[in-house]
Amino acid sequence: MSEIAYEIRDLVKSYPSAKTPANDGISLTIRRGEVFGLLGPNGAGKSTLVRQLAGMLKPTSGTIHLFGHDLLKDPQTASNWVALQPQNIWLPAQTKPREVIETTGRLRGLPPADAKREAERFIEEFGLKDHLEKKMQILSGGLRRLVATAVTLIGNRPIVILDEPTNDLDPEIRRVVWNRIRETARTGSTVILVTHNVVEAEQTLDRVTIMRSGRILAEGTPAELKARISRQIRLEMVTRPDTDNLSFLQAFPNVQHLGQQRFLLLLEQDQVESAIADLLPHLQNLEDFRIVTSNLEDIYFELSGGDRIAG
């Protein structure tokens, strides 16, 4: 099988009702066996892109080759090779977790004993044991997403696409899901991830594309993208809840408000010392502060010059 999973060229998708294209000239190469991340704010066009990659949506123009096959001429290729967990998950309302996971495994060609064993492992790891008698229609959103993730991962399809797999999940289980995603790539599957959870995804992704307004802003490994602003240091501050006087923050012209009591300053290395000196007289207004190196979310913020990704 080709070392290139997807070759996407000049892809445009315009919805009839929209003024601007949801995907506006996307060209990308996704390699076999990598975990590839699509990051970007709401409305950037990420879901539109992955639905086309899964053969569920027809591009307006451009080409998509999957393992060398022209997906537009032969959309069936995608149904044979791709497992997609869409953002708005749908699972048959009357089914129960074990049944839907195991049956999917069998439909993907696993021998019955293997499908059963694999389903048991997902049930165990994803903490579904106490919910096996519940039908999909009464499962909570987070549990439904976990079942959908198991359904997508079971059977190790050559292409696995997950659109926001860790939404609605608590931190402990998110870690389990990220581990399973990495394991899936180790077996040779190519994994494409749409996520807002930039900080956690950074550990999982081999390569990243940052999108905005239907276009690609940047592409590379997390390390390559970070190298662009690696000189910068983050000074994160949490103000005390009872502090009304935040005027001391005005001494820092580029301070960003991250929401609630959280503030962020991105500093050049030679600015750190004086910033701390400016901050010291106001420590009584701070609940916490820390100095760390930049992360992937900062790169997104720097590149887009705008909204911070909701975490």
Ligand SMILES: Nc1ncnc2c1ncn2[C@@H]1O[C@H](COP(=O)(O)OP(=O)(O)OP(=O)(O)O)[C@@H](O)[C@H]1O
């Ligand atoms: N079926 C549709 N008809 C018309 N416009 C649509 C349709 N689906 C998406 N859009 C528009 O296309 C643009 C891209 O949407 P898309 O869902 O692909 O973005 P996204 O990056 O996945 O966003 P989010 O992170 O919020 O899921 C948005 O402006 C959206 O309103």
